[in-house]
Amino acid sequence: MTTLASRFGRALSSELGVDFATRQVSNEVVFRHLDPELLEECFSWEGLNEILSRGSAEPAEFLLYADGKSLPEHQYTVTRGGRRVFDLSKMFALMRSGASLIIDSLDRIHPGVRVATDDIMRITGETSACNMFVTFDDAQAFPSHFDEVDTFVVQILGTKRWQIHGPSEEFPLPEYGDSDPVNCPESVLFERTLVPGDVMHVPRGWWHTVRGGGDTSLHLTFTFTRRTGYDWLRWVMRQALSRVEIRGNLDRAGTPEAQEAQAERILAAFLAEAKSLPPAEFFAAERRASGGRDLSSLPWDVLKARPSADAVVELVPVLPPVVHVDADQVTVTTADQNLTLPAEHLAVIELLIRERRATVAGLADRTGSPVGSVAALVSALLQYRLVTVSGGRTPRAERGTVR
Template structure:
């Protein structure tokens, strides 16, 4: 799942975006082992052993309540007065055997295959993605019936898990809202058992209960679609853009006469309506895409210039970068909050970087018909702008 195309194929491509996304749940059955390249039990054991994971990033949950970290970890303080929770494996095992579930947030920040999968999904759905991990070794549900304030894509890595899906009780609820959804009543509208290799999409606000009650231990990931997506998000952005207008920077006439206040509102309405044109949604989406900082990585030891070596590999670090090829004389890359204009012969280099997979400078040079030295200079500019990262090769 390290390309936008692979996600599109599993989810249903343009039909998924047009008919399913944010509207209803969707199940995609896959062969056992389909997600082996993402994470395994052995990988999880290594992550738990080699990282200092503080609550609530790593937590145990039972019946909807957090388990006290003192029941599975000890607090360690070193001579520099730094403290952290040190897992006690036997106690972790005991709590899981008692019915707790293990949760590890943002695991994509710790495991490169998940980082690549997360970025690939982001290219497809055009929103920020956070990957969390859930391990359940008993039939007890870890969270009870609940809803999430973002859409999720669940990937079953090992074992099986039963999803009881109730749907929404408040349409499009959010984490900032004026009301709270009521708990669902009655039977679930769908009951789905995900097995190794299966995938489930669940829209924001849909109540659900999940349990590994089929007799198999369960390991699954959720890819949470957490970026701005609502009309409220759009209007917040629009107001920020309109701060360039004097009327919006001036004090509102709280102490003026009713007539003056009405005139102010009329001017405000005129200014606002001027922005509410047919291209507004696309302008907002493009701005959100190109201003997202992406996922910059260090490129050590290349702290100044990228070496002009054909085997050095580079990866674009901003999954939602946009490439403007409309000019007859130049090409512009926008992403990670930056904008770079290059001469037209550079276009094949940038086009080859857009899928977000590692590619060697030599390959880029061949595609563009440019010397490796010129490609290294281009990549240096992007690395310095945190839009690209050196991911291998060289000395």
């Protein structure tokens, strides 16, 4: 695993230990307590106020919930300058009446949350996202429910009362599962009022009942979607499209015997494909396709000059890219694209994957490579969106001048 980017991610990984990945994830509630200051580095009232003051949370999804229902947007927005923006007076009145504020995909608009979310992905190896919940008094946004994803609940500010009831069926999916609250088990397996610094893992499919703690509450949920047998089978089916038996027309007008024979041929073709593509191949293909967020590195994205020795280089892919060495070449694969480079760059690439962030000079010094060679490599990686570059001295010809 590449070096985690946030103090929160490093602290959480240390607290979870190896048992979480090997035994506890998706199987039991896990509770830990971190330094609250680490969590406020991720998000705070100031961060929320800045978002609200923009008048919009796009491209994240902004919702107000009360009594288990999403409130219509027109109740808390107004049209100004041809666009819909928040009406904070209306919004706060609704919240005083018991509405809870939710921002889905907060990681898409807040840098600190984005870095923490990417660390959750590095810890779990799964696709991750972050949602924010704000509740006042003892308000309850949702009735008892379960989520089809595993979740880290992170209490940032205030308190929230949680009851975990356990599952009513094993491993529900968005495509399968009965989430009617009448199915919530009556028994309570875990109960706690979370305070700032508390982190709790709630397994997929485990029912929970949540209320405000009586004053204020701001918490984040980092969700991560584990791969299932259904995901593997869907992937195998896509690969099996190369087989004519899978693509062929079903024999609607045929006899029952002919239809049964065709079904046998289709199943045989699919099983042959599945046996040649075990889950390990699925995971490998997923890693090759995994990339990172599309981030800007101006001015270096446009400048023709190579980054200077003091420029800071950061790896973009969240999960380590696949590196293949063949004779005098090294190929880096991420987001289903291949970048082939001379093998002399291997040491720099491996160091960057391991450390994730370093200066051009630091990469050169620690690998014994010429600074110019590293700068050239970074320029190539930048064009393929594999790294970001920040800081550094821009060449005098590209610098702006005051007139």
